Amino acid sequence: RAKDGGRRQWREFEPAFRSQADRRHQVEQALGDALAAGDIEAWFQPQIDLTSREIVGFEALVRWHHPYLGPVSPPEIVAAAQAANLPDRLTATVAEAACRLLARLPSLGLPRATVAINVSPREFDLYCVPSLLDRITAAHHIDPALFEIEITEEAILDTLVSGEQLKHIERSGYKLAVDDFGAGHSSLAYLVQLKVDRLKLDRRFITGIRASRQNQEIVGAMAGLGRALSMQVVMEGVESEEEAEALKPLGIEIAQGYFFGRPMPAERIPGWIESRRAALKRAVA
Ligand code: C2E
Ligand code: MG
Ligand code: MG
Ligand code: MG
Numbered sequence: 001r002a003k004d005g006g007r008r009q010w011r012e013f014e015p016a017f018r019s020q021a022d023r024r025h026q027v028e029q030a031l032g033d034a035l036a037a038g039d040i041e042a043w044f045q046p047q048i049d050l051t052s053r054e055i056v057g058f059e060a061l062v063r064w065h066h067p068y069l070g071p072v073s074p075p076e077i078v079a080a081a082q083a084a085n086l087p088d089r090l091t092a093t094v095a096e097a098a099c100r101l102l103a104r105l106p107s108l109g110l111p112r113a114t115v116a117i118n119v120s121p122r123e124f125d126l127y128c129v130p131s132l133l134d135r136i137t138a139a140h141h142i143d144p145a146l147f148e149i150e151i152t153e154e155a156i157l158d159t160l161v162s163g164e165q166l167k168h169i170e171r172s173g174y175k176l177a178v179d180d181f182g183a184g185h186s187s188l189a190y191l192v193q194l195k196v197d198r199l200k201l202d203r204r205f206i207t208g209i210r211a212s213r214q215n216q217e218i219v220g221a222m223a224g225l226g227r228a229l230s231m232q233v234v235m236e237g238v239e240s241e242e243e244a245e246a247l248k249p250l251g252i253e254i255a256q257g258y259f260f261g262r263p264m265p266a267e268r269i270p271g272w273i274e275s276r277r278a279a280l281k282r283a284v285a
Helices: 002-037 074-083 087-108 129-139 153-157 159-172 188-193 213-228 241-250 266-284
Strands: 040-049 055-066 070-072 114-118 147-152 175-181 198-201 232-235
Touching: 002 040, 002 055, 002 074, 002 087, 040 087, 040 114, 040 266, 055 074, 055 087, 055 266, 070 074, 074 087, 087 114, 087 129, 087 147, 087 266, 114 175, 129 147, 129 159, 147 153, 153 175, 153 188, 159 175, 198 213, 213 232, 213 241
Parallel strands: 055 114, 114 147, 147 175, 175 198, 198 232
Antiparallel strands: 040 055, 055 070
């Protein structure tokens, strides 16, 4: 009886269980063709200097809308790329798009704006990330100082595997950002040693910041840490005007989030920049 019950339970759970594994399998199967067909794109989210209100950069975020799998999330895409042994092709696709945007930014009045890509910690074990980026940025004649690499604290700490590559990143002159800072466990000594340029504070610290004395203290302390270590500090996930206004008194220089701009396809950026400039001018007049 107990056995029957157990079996029935298993049968009940099986369909959902299987469809999840099926989806993962289908995503993996479809990825190579999608990369080759150009169906996997990078969208870009702006980063704003809170004092000058200027656009100081963009972050590239991978996007894939599959005809029958629907939208495939970035974590699903990244996992599939690793399972299908295509992590370098995924990063190459996003890096190429980042370079194409970088090449256009001077003509859009943003000659010093940076473009960032995300690299997952596991990738450093699978291939040489900076060698790939060297080839791509050179082919596009991109100044590495404007090309930013975002990695999480996990990758920073994994120096046994990735130490050489982090040195290579520094040698080539890329900007280096620590993503989701404060969510993991960084060694401050490594941050200094690796000449990290930017700390991107994890979104959890902005949530409800007006009401949370504790989050205000944390964000203020991290802004101070950035100043002490000569690292720019970026607050991500800023969703409202109230949140944006809370940041400057705390010493945060740069912000990114839905309040300033959602991720958008590259072709929408020129129009977005123009309407933003027009709005700022109206606000001053
Ligand atoms: P992340 O690098 O921390 O990127 C920020 C995420 O927060 C993005 O989600 C972005 O769309 C979202 N976001 C931005 N502003 C706001 C806001 O105001 N409120 C809220 N609630 N969310 C906001 P997305 O695009 O879904 O990406 C999720 C994660 O997937 C990224 O987190 C990054 O770790 C990873 N990822 C994205 N693209 C790539 C890629 O090309 N390669 C790799 N390896 N990872 C990627
Ligand atoms: Mg990021
Ligand atoms: Mg991240
Ligand atoms: Mg982040």
